[in-house]
Amino acid sequence: MASGKREQFENPVVEWVDSRLPIFTMMQKEYGVFPTPKNFNYFWNFGAIAMFMLITMIVSGIVLAMHYTAHSTLAFDSVEHIMRDVYYGWLLRYIHANGASFFFIAVYIHLYRGLYYGSYKKPRELLWILGVAIFLLMMATAFMGYVLPWGQMSFWGAQVITSFFSAIPGVGESIVVWLRGGFSLDNPTLNRFFSLHYLLPFVIVGVVFLHIWALHVTGSNNPEGVEPKTKKDTLPFHPYYTMKDTFGLMAFVTIYAVFVFFFPNSLGHADNYIPANPIVTPAHIVPEWYFLPFYAILRAFTFGVNAYLLVGLGLAAVAFYPLFTKKKGSEISLILMAGIMVFSGAFLLAGYFSQLELDSGAKALVLPYSDAFVDAKLCGVLAMFGSIALLFVLPFLDTHPVRSARYRPWFKIGVLLLVVDVAILTVCGAKPAEGFWVPLSQVSMLYYMGFFVVGIPFLSKFEPIRDLPKSIHQSVLAKPQKIVVKG
Amino acid sequence: MSTSPEDTKPVQDETKRDFLYLTAASMGAVAAGSVVWPLVDQMNPSADTLALSTTEADLSAVQEGQSITVMWRGAPVFIRRRTVTEIEEARAVDVSTLRDKETDEQRAKRPEWLIMTGICTHLGCVPLGQKQGDQKGEYGGWFCPCHGSHYDTAGRIRKGPAPKNLVIPPYEFLTETTIKIG
Ligand code: HEM
Numbered sequence: 001m002a003s004g005k006r007e008q009f010e011n012p013v014v015e016w017v018d019s020r021l022p023i024f025t026m027m028q029k030e031y032g033v034f035p036t037p038k039n040f041n042y043f044w045n046f047g048a049i050a051m052f053m054l055i056t057m058i059v060s061g062i063v064l065a066m067h068y069t070a071h072s073t074l075a076f077d078s079v080e081h082i083m084r085d086v087y088y089g090w091l092l093r094y095i096h097a098n099g100a101s102f103f104f105i106a107v108y109i110h111l112y113r114g115l116y117y118g119s120y121k122k123p124r125e126l127l128w129i130l131g132v133a134i135f136l137l138m139m140a141t142a143f144m145g146y147v148l149p150w151g152q153m154s155f156w157g158a159q160v161i162t163s164f165f166s167a168i169p170g171v172g173e174s175i176v177v178w179l180r181g182g183f184s185l186d187n188p189t190l191n192r193f194f195s196l197h198y199l200l201p202f203v204i205v206g207v208v209f210l211h212i213w214a215l216h217v218t219g220s221n222n223p224e225g226v227e228p229k230t231k232k233d234t235l236p237f238h239p240y241y242t243m244k245d246t247f248g249l250m251a252f253v254t255i256y257a258v259f260v261f262f263f264p265n266s267l268g269h270a271d272n273y274i275p276a277n278p279i280v281t282p283a284h285i286v287p288e289w290y291f292l293p294f295y296a297i298l299r300a301f302t303f304g305v306n307a308y309l310l311v312g313l314g315l316a317a318v319a320f321y322p323l324f325t326k327k328k329g330s331e332i333s334l335i336l337m338a339g340i341m342v343f344s345g346a347f348l349l350a351g352y353f354s355q356l357e358l359d360s361g362a363k364a365l366v367l368p369y370s371d372a373f374v375d376a377k378l379c380g381v382l383a384m385f386g387s388i389a390l391l392f393v394l395p396f397l398d399t400h401p402v403r404s405a406r407y408r409p410w411f412k413i414g415v416l417l418l419v420v421d422v423a424i425l426t427v428c429g430a431k432p433a434e435g436f437w438v439p440l441s442q443v444s445m446l447y448y449m450g451f452f453v454v455g456i457p458f459l460s461k462f463e464p465i466r467d468l469p470k471s472i473h474q475s476v477l478a479k480p481q482k483i484v485v486k487g
Numbered sequence: 488m489s490t491s492p493e494d495t496k497p498v499q500d501e502t503k504r505d506f507l508y509l510t511a512a513s514m515g516a517v518a519a520g521s522v523v524w525p526l527v528d529q530m531n532p533s534a535d536t537l538a539l540s541t542t543e544a545d546l547s548a549v550q551e552g553q554s555i556t557v558m559w560r561g562a563p564v565f566i567r568r569r570t571v572t573e574i575e576e577a578r579a580v581d582v583s584t585l586r587d588k589e590t591d592e593q594r595a596k597r598p599e600w601l602i603m604t605g606i607c608t609h610l611g612c613v614p615l616g617q618k619q620g621d622q623k624g625e626y627g628g629w630f631c632p633c634h635g636s637h638y639d640t641a642g643r644i645r646k647g648p649a650p651k652n653l654v655i656p657p658y659e660f661l662t663e664t665t666i667k668i669g
């Protein structure tokens with residue numbers, strides 16, 4: 001960063017510092033004149049918004065920690081003390097609690113923007129992977145934060161989530177005891193969660209720094225998905241995008257403030273205002289809304305993997321293997337693929353129905369050797385973590401040369417359906433796992449997984465490569481311009 | 488030695504270097520491990536938590552068909568004095584059809600008393616069925632409302648996502664009416 005000739009600053013103090021530590025030069029380069037594609041739409045606001053939310057969470061969290069007590073007998077009361085006795089305590093807590101939701105809203109939009117416009121593709125793979133790492137850290141942070149008030153949802157949410165690890169064969173139970181620091185969820189658990197909840201946001205800050213560093217190496221992607229070529233394609237970050245980001249941020253913060261001041265509990269669960277009770281489970285345990293799609297995937301596995309499912313999956317892997325090789329699209333025999341798929345489908349259905357329990361408790365389809373060897377619980381946990389792991393490997397699954405969905409009509413349909421799919425999963429996650437919601441979440445999970453594992457490689461091979469605009473500048477000018485001349 | 492130093496020295500040096508690298512690296516790994524282990528092990532249950540690992544319960548007031556819940560190591564333990572029909576139902580089941588194959592005899596030292604941890608083996612909720620009027624599931628034992636696991640009158644998983652039967656803690660009868668759990 002310090003290499004190259006440095007421009008002198010007029011202000012003597014700034015100049016004195018900068019000649020010793022060129023921090024102003026760096027800011028000027030990275031945020032002042034930084035060449036930024038000139039065709040950003042409002043989706044490009046959410047990185048800055050997420051950054052704002054991270055800072056908001058840290059500031060409000062640190063002041064909450066001045067009044068909060070991390071002890072199982074005192075935590076609940078200390079949160080009530082914050083709400084009732086501490087000056088502006090209610091405001092700080094509502095800022096923090098709703099802030100988590102709005103942080104996730106910003107990050108989900110930011111992430112989907114990357115998906116839609118192909119920002120995860122070369123040369124931005126690492127940038128994307130760092131982003132998914134931030135997302136994962138955020139989930140851990142938010143989960144542990146939600147445990148801190150030690151209400152019923154805090155307690156039982158933590159019970160269910162730490163129990164995930166008991167699915168690991170052999171060592172699972174010992175891992176759960178180790179995580180909880182006891183044979184059940186108790187004070188040691190609460191204490192370590194507080195410690196980590198304090199720490200992880202600063203780890204996030206570190207990864208965000210790497211994320212932005214990587215961004216400033218490759219530069220931003222843009223809605224057209226073509227790289228800027230000449231000066232005509234870009235604008236200096238300041239004042240153009242500092243202004244646009246500020247405007248977007250103000251709109252976002254306005255909505256956030258409406259929630260903080262007028263609907264502060266609408267995104268939470270009333271049950272969390274009941275102190276934790278280790279012998280009474282709430283009738284309906286629901287995680288915070290931002291975890292619902294993953295929770296739905298966890299619960300979608302009401303069945304384990306048995307011999308039939310394994311054979312079916314094996315055949316599917318054979319059928320889809322050509323998608324992952326270097327072969328050109330036209331050389332793959334679609335007929336052969338379809339043939340194997342039919343067999344694979346038959347085995348998968350047989351496997352599924354031989355695991356499916358009817359209301360009578362009997363199996364829907366009685367077959368020999370249909371006992372599951374990977375039980376439903378482990379499958380659910382693996383699928384849930386897998387659904388995030390897929391985001392990590394996405395840059396390597398998608399080899400199509402075109403980035404933006406604007407120029408990929410097939411991909412566009414798939415990626416828009418993904419939004420619908422995740423919305424359905426969100427609803428399924430909030431409903432009890434019974435009746436119609438179970439198959440619905442199973443089908444939705446199948447689409448989610450299928451989109452990444454099969455859909456993306458398939459499109460990489462077969463989706464036609466369309467002509468792209470010659471440059472950002474040209475595509476901006478090519479749009480029909482509405483010019484209103486006022487007299 | 489008679490060989491000239493020119494052609495042996497480099498070879499010797501290289502193996503000596505390898506040896507030094509390897510020993511240094513393995514000593515480093517041991518050092519790192521001995522620093523990391525206390526950091527990992529501190530998260531295990533502490534001595535005072537371990538010290539609370541037994542509990543005694545008085546069963547004299549429990550009538551046939553009643554259940555009590557006692558706390559052991561911070562988690563509920565279900566103690567049920569089963570009715571004759573419940574015991575018969577539990578014993579009539581063909582064990583080979585079960586998900587987690589255990590006979591009723593393996594689960595209850597004294598058929599009348601069924602003692603097990605009240606933590607669903609799926610994801611750790613407390614199943615219903617201890618109180619009069621609770622939903623007991625399709626097998627007349629316990630029902631976990633979290634994701635719908637049904638347990639029978641021997642606490643064995645019969646339907647739903649839980650992989651295992653409700654766990655039987657170590658326990659012994661101290662007298663006819665008191666037990667020690669743990
Ligand atoms: C990535 C940033 C963060 C996220 C996503 C996050 C999330 C959360 C969530 C969801 C809660 C539960 C809110 C409730 O229902 O009451 C919470 C509580 C809490 N957080 Fe954070 N947090 C973050 C950063 C921090 C930081 C840096 C601190 C500093 C120590 C902190 C301290 C606290 C405290 C003391 C509580 C308990 C008080 C309360 O429940 O309001 N948080 N956090």
Ligand code: FES
Nearest residue numbers: 607609610631634
């Ligand atoms: S925790 Fe009991 S069914 Fe899931």
